[in-house]
Amino acid sequence: MRFSALRILSEGLTGNRGWRPHWRDPEPKSEYDIVIIGGGGHGLSTAYYLAREHGLRNVAVLEKGYLGGGNVGRNTTIVRANYFLPGNSEFYSHSLKLWEGLEQELNYNVMHSQRGLINLFHSDGQRDAFARRGNAMVNQGDDAELLDRDGVRKHLPYLDFDNIRFPVYGGLLHRRGGTARHDAVAWGYARGASDRGVDLIQNCEVTGIDIANGRVTGVQTTRGAIRARKVAIVVAGRSGQVAAMAGMRLPIESHVLQAFVTEGLKPAINHVVSFGMGHFYISQSDKGGLVFGGDLDFYPSYAQRGNLPMAEHVMEAAMTLMPMIGKAKVLRSWGGIMDMTPDGSPIIDKTETEGLFLDCGWCYGGFKAVPGSGYSFAHLIATGRHHAPAAKFRLDRFRTGAGLMDEEGTGAQHNLH
Amino acid sequence: MRLSCPICGERDRREFHYGGAALERPAPEAGAAAWDAYLHLRENPAGRSRELWYHESGCTAWLVVERDTVTHEIHGVTLAAGGR
Ligand SMILES: Cc1cc2nc3c(=O)[nH]c(=O)nc-3n(C[C@H](O)[C@H](O)[C@H](O)COP(=O)(O)OP(=O)(O)OC[C@H]3O[C@@H](n4cnc5c(N)ncnc54)[C@H](O)[C@@H]3O)c2cc1C
Numbered sequence: 126m127r128f129s130a131l132r133i134l135s136e137g138l139t140g141n142r143g144w145r146p147h148w149r150d151p152e153p154k155s156e157y158d159i160v161i162i163g164g165g166g167h168g169l170s171t172a173y174y175l176a177r178e179h180g181l182r183n184v185a186v187l188e189k190g191y192l193g194g195g196n197v198g199r200n201t202t203i204v205r206a207n208y209f210l211p212g213n214s215e216f217y218s219h220s221l222k223l224w225e226g227l228e229q230e231l232n233y234n235v236m237h238s239q240r241g242l243i244n245l246f247h248s249d250g251q252r253d254a255f256a257r258r259g260n261a262m263v264n265q266g267d268d269a270e271l272l273d274r275d276g277v278r279k280h281l282p283y284l285d286f287d288n289i290r291f292p293v294y295g296g297l298l299h300r301r302g303g304t305a306r307h308d309a310v311a312w313g314y315a316r317g318a319s320d321r322g323v324d325l326i327q328n329c330e331v332t333g334i335d336i337a338n339g340r341v342t343g344v345q346t347t348r349g350a351i352r353a354r355k356v357a358i359v360v361a362g363r364s365g366q367v368a369a370m371a372g373m374r375l376p377i378e379s380h381v382l383q384a385f386v387t388e389g390l391k392p393a394i395n396h397v398v399s400f401g402m403g404h405f406y407i408s409q410s411d412k413g414g415l416v417f418g419g420d421l422d423f424y425p426s427y428a429q430r431g432n433l434p435m436a437e438h439v440m441e442a443a444m445t446l447m448p449m450i451g452k453a454k455v456l457r458s459w460g461g462i463m464d465m466t467p468d469g470s471p472i473i474d475k476t477e478t479e480g481l482f483l484d485c486g487w488c489y490g491g492f493k494a495v496p497g498s499g500y501s502f503a504h505l506i507a508t509g510r511h512h513a514p515a516a517k518f519r520l521d522r523f524r525t526g527a528g529l530m531d532e533e534g535t536g537a538q539h540n541l542h
Numbered sequence: 543m544r545l546s547c548p549i550c551g552e553r554d555r556r557e558f559h560y561g562g563a564a565l566e567r568p569a570p571e572a573g574a575a576a577w578d579a580y581l582h583l584r585e586n587p588a589g590r591s592r593e594l595w596y597h598e599s600g601c602t603a604w605l606v607v608e609r610d611t612v613t614h615e616i617h618g619v620t621l622a623a624g625g626r
């Protein structure tokens with residue numbers, strides 16, 4: 126089932142009775158060439174590119190809940206390529222280019238909106254750091270413009286520029302940054318994969334990984350055993366538990382990150398804006414809700430809900446930066462489980478078990494990575510070779526100390542990112 | 543979430559700083575694998591977990607907290623130094 130203007134018009138005139146489910150709901154087969162554990166954004170995009178780029182269609186995605194019920198449907202939808210370090214820089218650049226063609230590629234309206242992202246700075250030192258980041262972005266071939274205070278004022282006249290503690294000095298503008306409709310990204314990849322023959326199997330939790338003589342042979346699930354020649358683990362916050370099924374311990378701690386949304390308001394905030402001095406960032410959804418968030422709660426959690434101190438911190442930061450939103454009513458808040466690595470950068474790699482692959486460690490920034498991660502992970506699974514833009518996302522970098530990618534410069538240690 | 547500090551009593555979560563999983567520190571000569579495990583690799587349990595917390599805005603003691611990472615329930619708090 127494909128979308129077109131004509132189709133939407135004719136469905137609209139005939140009571141929208143002709144739409145069909147976007148993907149098949151097959152029974153699991155007893156054997157596949159490739160089994161992907163996890164039907165989040167990354168698992169679905171991996172399946173899509175395995176079929177699309179490598180012609181591998183005897184593939185199943187096993188999801189313990191429903192497609193898109195994990196972090197891919199819980200994030201604040203920011204898409205950007207403003208990373209600084211080699212490794213991250215080329216990867217997110219590649220991913221953003223995939224985003225820019227995604228709607229045509231998938232024939233799916235993912236509402237990708239390149240409305241521009243502005244990271245504010247509030248001191249001379251921060252200006253230097255952002256100037257340097259901007260130069261790295263430009264060197265990578267992406268866009269960045271350093272705005273002074275008046276430059277920011279033209280875009281964001283509503284900020285409290287003269288806040289006594291954190292005056293706005295300027296901002297780094299990344300015009301190609303923006304947002305997308307998170308669920309639609311999962312659904313678009315799901316439909317594309319299903320159409321190409323991939324079996325998407327929901328309510329199917331993987332409970333064991335079968336290994337014989339150092340080679341993966343399949344998985345145990347709540348819907349029976351499934352044999353597979355290759356198995357890919359793509360389960361975000363649950364990476365620790367699933368890797369343990371293969372006898373592995375990962376350099377990952379799972380932490381909770383919260384987000385908040387207000388009632389729908391008239392268009393007011395036209396960009397994605399981040400505060401440089403408190404943990405706060407915001408955008409306005411197409412429905413009008415202000416979508417905002419801050420930092421981790423900073424303790425391990427699988428609860429998918431956070432605590433009030435961080436909610437309070439985020440609201441305080443919001444009021445410091447843009448007092449105008451103070452009367453907006455917060456409708457909902459929620460949390461997601463973040464797979465945090467010691468250096469804050471992800472992992473796309475093989476494991477010591479032959480045929481077992483790992484894609485995890487996306488921390489709080491893996492939504493923008495959905496296209497790039499799927500593309501590069503599919504390449505690794507299909508060819509056995511690392512895809513150039515993701516070649517530095519190695520699992521052994523913590524053990525060896527070589528190739529750590531600590532964007533924040535706080536140290537490659539747990540609980541610092 | 544509240545923690546019961548053995549010295550200060552029950553206090554708001556905001557007084558504490560989470561300091562990582564409570565692990566045995568290897569001997570200096572234990573070798574690279576042991577140190578890699580200590581510094582990086584985590585059991586990351588969904589359920590009961592042993593963690594270090596620092597009573598930053600209180601008595602500044604380091605605490606070993608047994609906590610459930612799924613329910614946020616606290617099962618026990620002891621002093622890290624000499625408490626075990
Ligand atoms: C509040 C919040 C805000 C965020 N904001 C942003 C943002 O603005 N920009 C950005 O780039 N990123 C953001 N992120 C991060 C981003 O959402 C994640 O990094 C990314 O979605 C993780 O990859 P995923 O989509 O594959 O994960 P998920 O959607 O979590 O997919 C993993 C799937 O694996 C399944 N699974 C787990 N265990 C098993 C098992 N045993 N068997 C079968 N299936 C299993 C889960 O049910 C889940 O569906 C945010 C995250 C949160 C929580």
Ligand SMILES: [Zn+2]
Pocket residue numbers: 547548549550551597600601602603
């Ligand atoms: Zn105390």
